Amino acid sequence: MPEAGRLREACQAIEGLFLAQLLSELDRPVFGGGLLDSSVTRQVFRAQRNSALGAELGRRGALGLAKLLGAELGREGIVRGGDSG
Numbered sequence: 001m002p003e004a005g006r007l008r009e010a011c012q013a014i015e016g017l018f019l020a021q022l023l024s025e026l027d028r029p030v031f032g033g034g035l036l037d038s039s040v041t042r043q044v045f046r047a048q049r050n051s052a053l054g055a056e057l058g059r060r061g062a063l064g065l066a067k068l069l070g071a072e073l074g075r076e077g078i079v080r081g082g083d084s085g
Helices: 003-029 040-060 064-075
Strands: none
Touching: 003 040, 003 064
């Protein structure tokens, strides 16, 4: 795969991780959770949901962070566009 394609995928993954973390923080209760919110099953479900949603939003470029990061790294000469592989 060309370097540019790998860079794009890496930037999308970074955007996805950022969005997953953001979703996790937004999902936390402000004043502490009740009895239902402390369930381990519920916590695992929320973590998986936030991770999957963040990854999908990152692949779609929901915030545009991947595009900006890729453009910046390309401008800095980190990516030459050729296939080194």
